Amino acid sequence: MKPVRQNAYQVHIGSVLVSSKASESHRQLLKLCVDLNMDGPGAACTIELADSNVAPPNAGDAVTVKLDVGDGAQTVFTGTLADSTAQATGQTLIAHGAIAELGRHEVEGAYDSVSADFIIKDLIGKVGASTGTISKGPDLSGWALHRGPTALGHLRRLALLCGADLFADGDGKIHCAAPKTGASDHRFKFGETVIRLAIQKCSPAFDSIEVWGEGAASAKGADKVHWLSTDLAGVSAKAAVGSDGQIQAGKLGTRPFRLREGALRSGEAVEAVAKAWATSLAARLLGGSLEVFAAPKVQPGDLVSIDALPTDHAAASLLDQGGTLRVRHVRHLLDRQRGTITRLGF
Secondary structure (H helix, E strand, O other): OOOOOOOOEEEEEEEEEEEEEOOOOOEEEEEEEEEEEOOOOOOEEEEEEEEOOOOOOOOOEEEEEEEEEEOOEEEEEEEEEEEEEOOOOEEEEEEEHHHHHHOOOOOOOEEEEEEEEHHHHHEEEOOOOEEEEEEEOEEEEEEOOOOOOOOHHHHHHHHHOOEEEEEOOOOOOEEOOOOOOOOEEEEEEOEEEEEEEEEEEOOOOOOOEEEEOOHHHHOOOOHHHHOOOOOOOHHHHEEEEOOOEOOOEEOOOOEEEEEEEOOOOHHHHHHHHHHHHHHHHHHEEEEEEEEEEEOOOOOOOEEEEEOOOOOOOOOHHHHHHOOEEOEEEEEEEOOOOEEEEEEOOO
């Protein structure tokens, strides 16, 4: 295994700079932890500083964290300071990303005949956040945002219809993205850059979906989309996911999830939701974690692969020799004992 590389960092907290370059640093960093997580979702940063006699920064100060492993600085966190704690020999600071703002705001709005991505982008904009990749999602006959659920609660419902996951990237942009396909974005070498590995098959709570909408567009024509019909067969769809990850349209498994949404008024819309949900489930049949030397370019939603994995290794059969894993959780840890380590969750 190769030795740990010397990594550089910059942490901006308001006007204060904490840096690996002593000549420009205002404070001494003891420990840093950055978390970007789809499952929550969440974006948070914990910073431990020395110098207990220095006044703590103010809540609301802008916080950015950059890591550099030799190929240019990469922003791994963008947010605002939420809390600071004075300790015997230093201070602990906690910052939150824009996801937290979505969980604090209630919003109102009404939409007519739009696709889900239009509402998602508008909703994120209402709380002053920036959008990243947004899945188009199904066409909706109408949608209402009302107080009660937070903006995050509304986004979760829309993400479900899109078969997408909500998360923030290192620049603070909010994504509502369906699983990627294709080649891996990042490759790590077993026995060289891989420190720890844990891969397992996951047993999902549901193995299929049945979607029900409303309206008579499928049976009576597009101009009858607003009609209510007693026969909803034309606005229903099914999809199942096999143990091998293959999607079977028009079928139900033994543990179906049933989704009812009146804003879906056509057969095409319910079929799109069923397919998107099944595709999202198929991307989660393998779980686990991977710990590597600092990898600041990895973001939630990225695909990673492990090279040089021995053919007789148990993980090789699970990954089907060269398969990719979709990152759901990124954690960067920096301390004096281990340097900078990145832990990826799947």
